Amino acid sequence: xxxxxxxxxxxxxxxxxxxxxxxxxxxxxxxxxxxxxxxxxxxxxxxxxxxxxxxxxxxxxxxxxxxxxxxxxxxxxxxxxxxxxxxxxxxxxxxxxxxxxxxxxxxxxxxxxxxxxxxxxxxxxxxxxxxxxxxxxxxxxxxxxxxxxxxxxxxxxxxxxxxxxxxxxxxxxxxxxxxxxxxxxxxxxxxxxxxxxxxxxxxxxxxxxxxxxxxxxxxxxxxxxxxxxxxxxxxxxxxxxxxxxxxxxxxxxxxxxxxxxxxxxxxxxxxxxxxxxxxxxxxxxxxxxxxxxxxxxxxxxxxxxxxxxxxxxxxxxxxxxxxxxxxxxxxxxxxxxxxxxxxxxxxxxxxxxxxxxxxxxxxxxxxxxxxxxxxxxxxxxxxxxxxxxxxxxxxxxxxxxxxxxxxxxxxxxxxxxxxxxxxxxxxxxxxxxxxxxxxxxxxxxxxxxxxxxxxxxxxxxxxxxxxxxxxxxxxxxxxxxxxxxxxxxxxxxxxxxxxxxxxxxxxxxxxxxxxxxxxxxxxxxxxxxxxxxxxxxxxxxxxxxxxxxxxxxxxxxxxxxxxxxxxxxxxxxxxxxxxxxxxxxxxxxxxxxxxxxxxxxxxxxxxxxxxxxxxxxxxxxxxxxxxxxxxxxxxxxxxxxxxxxxxxxxxxxxxxxxxxxxxxxxxxxxxxxxxxxxxxxxxxxxxxxxxxxxxxxxxxxxxxxxxxxxxxxxxxxxxxxxxxxxxxxxxxxxxxxxxxxxxxxxxxxxxxxxxxxxxxxxxxxxxxxxxxxxxxxxxxxx
Numbered sequence: 031x032x033x034x035x036x037x038x039x040x041x042x043x044x045x046x047x048x049x050x051x052x053x054x055x056x057x058x059x060x061x062x063x064x065x066x067x068x069x070x071x072x073x074x075x076x077x078x079x080x081x082x083x084x085x086x087x088x089x090x091x092x093x094x095x096x097x098x099x100x101x102x103x104x105x106x107x108x109x110x111x112x113x114x115x116x117x118x119x120x121x122x123x124x125x126x127x128x129x130x131x132x133x134x135x136x137x138x139x140x141x142x143x144x145x146x147x148x149x150x151x152x153x154x155x156x157x158x159x160x161x162x163x164x165x166x167x168x169x170x171x172x173x174x175x176x177x178x179x180x181x182x183x184x185x186x187x188x189x190x191x192x193x194x195x196x197x198x199x200x201x202x203x204x205x206x207x208x209x210x211x212x213x214x215x216x217x218x219x220x221x222x223x224x225x226x227x228x229x230x231x232x233x234x235x236x237x238x239x240x241x242x243x244x245x246x247x248x249x250x251x252x253x254x255x256x257x258x259x260x261x262x263x264x265x266x267x268x269x270x271x272x273x274x275x276x277x278x279x280x281x282x283x284x285x286x287x288x289x290x291x292x293x294x295x296x297x298x299x300x301x302x303x304x305x306x307x308x309x310x311x312x313x314x315x316x317x318x319x320x321x322x323x324x325x326x327x328x329x330x331x332x333x334x335x336x337x338x339x340x341x342x343x344x345x346x347x348x349x350x351x352x353x354x355x356x357x358x359x360x361x362x363x364x365x366x367x368x369x370x371x372x373x374x375x376x377x378x379x380x381x382x383x384x385x386x387x388x389x390x391x392x393x394x395x396x397x398x399x400x401x402x403x404x405x406x407x408x409x410x411x412x413x414x415x416x417x418x419x420x421x422x423x424x425x426x427x428x429x430x431x432x433x434x435x436x437x438x439x440x441x442x443x444x445x446x447x448x449x450x451x452x453x454x455x456x457x458x459x460x461x462x463x464x465x466x467x468x469x470x471x472x473x474x475x476x477x478x479x480x481x482x483x484x485x486x487x488x489x490x491x492x493x494x495x496x497x498x499x500x501x502x503x504x505x506x507x508x509x510x511x512x513x514x515x516x517x518x519x520x521x522x523x524x525x526x527x528x529x530x531x532x533x534x535x536x537x538x539x540x541x542x543x544x545x546x547x548x549x550x551x552x553x554x555x556x557x558x559x560x561x562x563x564x565x566x567x568x569x570x571x572x573x574x575x576x577x578x579x580x581x582x583x584x585x586x587x588x589x590x591x592x593x594x595x596x597x598x599x600x601x602x603x604x605x606x607x608x609x610x611x612x613x614x615x616x617x618x619x620x621x622x623x624x625x626x627x628x629x630x631x632x633x634x635x636x637x638x639x640x641x642x643x644x645x646x647x648x649x650x651x652x653x654x655x656x657x658x659x660x661x662x663x664x665x666x667x668x669x670x671x672x673x674x675x676x677x678x679x680x681x682x683x684x685x686x687x688x689x690x691x692x693x694x695x696x697x698x699x700x701x702x703x704x705x706x707x708x709x710x711x712x713x714x715x716x717x718x719x720x721x722x723x724x725x726x727x728x729x730x731x732x733x734x735x736x737x738x739x740x741x742x743x744x745x746x747x748x749x750x751x752x753x754x755x756x757x758x759x760x761x762x763x764x765x766x767x768x769x770x771x772x773x774x775x776x777x778x779x780x781x782x783x784x785x786x787x788x789x790x791x792x793x794x795x796x797x798x799x800x801x802x803x804x805x806x807x808x809x810x811x812x
Contacts, residue, residue, distance in 0.1 A: 185396050185443070187275040193246050196272040197253055198237050200265050208260065209233070216256045220244065247280035274436075275396065281432040282397055286387040290380040295564060304533075310381055311529040312348050313374045313560060314519040315367070316340035321501070321665040322369050322517050324677060328552045329738030329799075333638045333678040337665075340519065348378055349391040352447060352494050354514045362513035363487060363494055368501045369518035370676045371597055371660030372561030375498050378518065379451050382496075386447075395494075397433075397446035403499070404455040405429060406477040419474040422489050440471060444492055448484065453499025453507075454657055455604065456481070462508050485511050501664040502657040505671070520558040529563050534571070542580060543570045549583040552679055552742070556589070559676070565592055585806050587749025590683040591759045597660030598622060598763070605658050614763045622764060624650040625659060626688030629681045630700070633743060638681060639665065639674050679742055686746035691764060693724050694756065694772060701727035721751060722777045729785055733793060741799045748782070749806035751775060779808055 186192055204212060213236065217228035222243050228236065240249045250273055257266035270277065292303040320338040327333065346354065354362050369375050379400075385391040386398050409420065409428075426433045438444050458478070465482040468475055468489050475483070483489040485497070485507060497504070501517075521529065527544050534540040547553050547566050557563045566589070573579045598618060602608035614622075628648050632640060645652045656662050656673050661680060665672045675681040692698040701724060728747050732740040750756055757771050782804045789796045 184393055185275060185445075187273070188279050188396060190241070190246060193250055193273060193276055194237060194241060196269055197241075197250065198233065200253075200257070200269045200272075201233055201237070203265065204262070208262065211260050212256055212262075215259055216240075216252065219256070220252065246276070247284070250276060251280065275438070278432050278436065279397060282399070282430065283387040283389075285430075286383045286398065286400070290384040290387075293377070293380070296568065306380065306384060309529070309533045310377065311521065311525050311532065311560075312381070313378065313521055313525065314345050315348060315351070315378070316344045316517050316519050317346055317354070317514065318344045319368065319501075319515050319517040319666055321663060321674070322373060322519055323663065323665070323674060324520075324555060324558050326555045327678055327738065327742075328555070329741050330678070333674075334636050335639045335674070337674075340517075345519075346516065348382055349385060351382070351514075351516060352392070352395075352496060354516075356513045361494075364485060364497065364512055365494070365514045365516065366497045366504055366507070366512050367516045367518065368499060368504045369520075370500060370663035371600065372559045372593075372676070373518045373520050374560040375451065375518060377560065379449060379498055383449065392447075395445055395447050397439075397444075398449065399426060399430060399433075399446065400449045400451075401425065401429065402449075402451050402455070403453045403481070406481050407456045410458075410477040419476060420480070421472045421474045422480055422484065423471050424474070425477075425480065439490065439492065442492065446493055447496060448490060448493045449496050449498075450481075450484070451498040452604075453497060454503035456503075457605070460506065462506075462511070487511070500657060502673075505664055521560060521563060522558075523554075526554075526557050526563055529560070530567055533567055539571070539574060542574060543567060546570055546580055546584060550586055552586055553584070553589060556593075556677060556679065561596075562589070562593065565589060565596075582805070582809060585749060585752075585809055586802075587683075587746055587752070587755055587806050588759060590680070590746065591750075591755060593680065594622065594661070594683070594687070595759070595763055600660055601658045619764055621650055621654050621659065623688060623691055624648045625655055625661060626684040626691065628655070629675065630685035630688045633682060633685045633740070636739060638678055639672050641670055641672055645673075682742040683746045686743050686750060687764070689724065689728075689747060690750040690756070693721065694765065694769075699724050699727060701731065721772055721774045722781050725751075725778050725781055729781070733785075733789070733796060737795055741796070745799060745803050745806055748778075748803040751778065751807050752809075754810070775807065779804065782807070 183189075201209060201212065213228045214225075217223040217225055223240070227239060227243075231239070237249075240253075244252065250269075254266045254269055257263075257269065291306055293306045293309065294303055295309075318338075318340040320340060323337050325332050325337040325339065351365055351367065352362070354365060356362050367375065367378070382392075383398055383400060386393075386395060405425075409425070410418075412418070420428070423433075423436075423439075426436070439446065456478075460478055460482055462482055462485075465479045466475065467486070468479065468483045471489060480489065484493075484495060487495075497507070530544050530547070531537075531540040534543075543566070547557065547570065553562075553566070557566055569589070569592070570584070573584075598614070598621075599611055602612060602614075602618065603610055628640065628645065628650075632638065642652050642656075645655050656664065660676075661684065662673050662675055665674055675684070689700055692700050725748065728740065728744045732744045751772055753771050756765065757769070761767050761769070782800060786797060786800045786804070789800055
């Protein structure tokens with residue numbers, strides 16, 4: 031005879047059975063950490079009818095409590111529910127079915143506390159016994175904030191008890207035969223389950239087991255899929271509706287985890303990817319925005335224009351960004367994070383999303399939607415009339431189909447985040463003042479109007495909006511729409527070493543790289559930018575494969591060439607849709623040369639800050655220089671907008687690039703503003719030119735100026751003369767392939783050697799840099 035009854039009816043039948051101890055053992059419940067839970071569908075008429083058909087008397091009684099082992103037996107009944115010992119699961123812990131430190135033993139079968147031994151009330155180490163027929167409320171974690179732990183709890187409809195109860199209620203409604211079919215289909219498509227595990231025990235045990243082994247998201251989605259597979263469409267739809275919030279959350283988490291779990295560094299290569307956690311080091315983020323430019327310099331105590339640096343007490347953790355408050359103490363809705371190219375905005379965004387997706391932080395956020403400004407720009411460029419005017423719900427559904435009919439986004443208890451990065455990718459000005467006001471989530475409008483209203487707070491009112499972008503782009507947002515302004519400051523010295531050490535399993539190699547890059551003070555300063563830190567790690571790892579590498583200090587110029595090439599290539603890729611490492615067009619070379627010319631003129635005037643009018647003098651687009659190039663950034667200013675290079679040494683390098691380019695392309699010595707004589711003698715495709723004249727002019731300027739004015743400029747100029755720099759690294763970008771190499775380097779070396787001897791007598795403070803200039807030009811071990 032087959033029995034099909036709900037858990038509590040089964041328990042009652044055990045207590046009513048009068049055939050002795052053997053029958054009691056026969057009907058003992060298998061272990062389940064949810065044994066005390068009661069289904070909403072208990073004691074249905076279906077159960078009574080099935081009992082009649084099988085000839086079994088079924089009487090509905092109030093449920094009796096189930097007593098776990100090792101507890102006192104009620105003297106009134108002298109009965110005890112026997113449950114074999116089983117290890118408690120993770121989910122049991124979340125539903126208060128495990129021993130709680132400091133818990134109080136209360137036997138809830140008694141109507142008063144008189145039945146509870148006095149010793150039990152005083153014992154703080156006994157387990158907390160929950161005999162309630164309803165699922166207990168989830169344990170609320172204490173609101174503690176640390177680096178790896180964030181406050182906040184899940185929404186009730188996304189938490190374990192609701193998911194458990196929903197699956198249980200839907201499966202309880204299935205007849206025994208259909209339930210058997212469901213279990214058969216379920217375990218056949220899950221590698222982690224066996225037939226024995228799926229079939230043994232009752233329904234509560236089954237639900238408990240799949241949640242433990244498969245997790246909430248996989249259990250829920252597979253249950254719905256299996257119900258559809260066996261033809262139980264109505265039940266599948268019911269479960270889908272009951273757990274809509276949880277399903278959308280799980281799908282968003284899976285998408286974000288899949289997107290950011292691995293990181294592709296540099297040029298993406300098939301089969302080469304790195305686990306995000308293996309290389310990530312959180313940069314410093316400050317609530318004071320001073321521009322993010324490091325004023326440190328190898329020779330100068332500070333740049334020509336003083337720059338402010340935020341103090342450590344202004345730093346905030348990445349996971350706490352969206353928990354910052356406004357000046358009036360109210361929670362911030364719109365948080366802006368900025369920084370110049372290479373400071374780690376994209377990686378920080380990815381880490382925040384990954385932390386939420388993997389439940390490491392911000393658990394109280396029900397949803398995280400990533401809606402890049404690039405997405406809105408793509409919609410704007412779409413010729414389809416549907417994409418021209420869409421509501422914000424249409425946009426969400428377009429990029430996240432699972433978010434269809436999410437009307438509860440307007441509910442007060444719906445806490446979610448919209449991450450809007452790459453503001454600089456929206457290539458047209460936004461009309462912040464005159465754009466139509468939209469007060470709901472269903473009104474259709476153009477992408478630009480939607481963006482403005484999201485930032486205003488009239489669309490997606492309940493959302494916390496996190497906007498990321500380069501400072502020049504961020505500055506267009508009216509201040510009244512920004513609640514909190516933050517700025518990425520990059521790595522501290524400790525973070526640099528941690529980054530370079532963390533990414534390598536070979537500790538000896540990591541130690542070599544850390545020691546090697548510290549031989550160059552300017553490189554130590556520049557590695558404050560995470561992008562440069564990655565570049566150091568990549569280049570040195572490759573170089574240390576060669577025998578004998580590391581005996582000499584590294585050269586500085588190759589790193590700055592890489593900064594120029596990578597940033598200009600990113601400009602082509604992000605803003606113009608070009609392929610990675612595509613050859614530069616004449617327009618691209620023109621932009622780089624004009625930026626170099628501006629840097630050189632500023633160096634001559636000994637200034638480091640420029641404004642929009644200064645850029646126009648050089649015949650280059652203001653947006654190209656200040657926003658797209660990645661070489662310049664905006665400084666905070668209350669009146670006229672001011673800009674500077676991302677570091678003063680980058681300005682010095684670009685000035686040297688301009689001087690060298692004018693010499694190689696047009697045979698001009700701009701340091702003397704006169705044409706050099708051309709020679710018709712060629713040897714081995716090397717065109718012999720009077721490069722010594724250019725270096726002599728640079729030496730004269732350097733030695734006749736205060737220390738630090740032209741010293742780094744001279745070093746970069748000598749570094750560019752090295753064949754592997756101008757003929758290898760810059761080939762195909764700033765210079766065409768198979769262009770004759772610069773000749774006359776022997777004469778230039780003799781000139782530098784003579785300058786060193788002279789400086790040892792007259793300018794001893796210049797000797798070290800002159801030796802570095804000679805090494806930059808002649809060292810060939812890289």
